[in-house]
Amino acid sequence: MADLTRETLEARIERALAAFDVDTTKLAPDAVLEDLDIDSLDIVELSQILHDDYGIDIKPQDFQGVETYGDALETVFRKAGL
């Protein structure tokens, strides 16, 4: 998508996480995924959503070693070429 921006992606991710019952008021760059109650299946589902909605070729393995929300966002941005 030519007009895809970091802001659009971040908003979509927040919407997905809200649907996963994650407390989005706690989303912050240094928030630890585990503390946010985001687990590996959430990551699988999120990867599928980003692929379906934006055609981003991202796999759960791309998030290996990612501990914080900020790192997760950067991983998505990188895979989206942003």
Added chain:
Amino acid sequence: MGVVLLCPGQGALPRDLPELIRASGEDLAQAYAGRLGPDAWDDPLADFARQQAALVTIGIGRGRRAQALLSEPTLAAEHGPVVATAGHSLGELVALTLAGVLEPADAVRLAADRGAAFQQHRLPVWDEAGMLAVRGPTVHDVIDDLLARHGAEYGNDNAPDQVVATGLRSALDAVAVEAKSMGLRAVALETTGPTHSSFMQPVGETFRGDLQGATFASPAVPVYSGYSAAQFTDYVDELASIVAGRVRWRETLVAIAGQDPAPTIFLDIGPGKVLANLARKTVPDIPVMNLDDLEAAA
């Protein structure tokens, strides 16, 4: 006081498998190369035999690291000894090794045999089949009916809010649609096939033959079986049957938590934190750690 070692199976495959195999220990790396060839390290994802043996190799290496850390005086005083082990699916070979039932090299060989059986019996229909995680607080109330009506099977009972269905993708898609209409979440998993479904029966039977040639020693600590959700009583039958049978992981953790005396820590040896997360949801009163936490505390 005591620690339960939880040994993962084939969840998300780590990216750095060759490095992890090498880091598992010389004897394990040699067992891996001995069974699969000296170049098998370089491409552990090339086939099911390499893949499953790699995961067991890495698991045993990490489990031994955990055992070594837990024997250091400070951590030993804090956490106590290992009092039980359990593995999720393929991870059962790791759990049995850490309890002294299998020799490490035998476990690596059996994992390769198990993977080879997958390869041998792989059918084109596997391309149209897979697994589906279904999640939500009410999943256990509805899953049996959902699976029966759509012709899917029960692959894993993972947690109070998570089961994994297995079978033909057409059936899983129908389960997903209806589950979502009930407010549940459903997500297709990348797997090597419809694992733990009846499609796997020939695989399980070939693996049964491999297991019959193996030597099983008495366990140093109780080892729990995901097939029976109790301590192993028949290694060959339970390890072979679970290939085409349900992984009763939630019930297994509940059974372990009911040991007398109850364990004080569940330790997910990883890689990853999948089993730690499942334990946290299933037995919330018992603290959960992973190997990284233990390393940090050492």
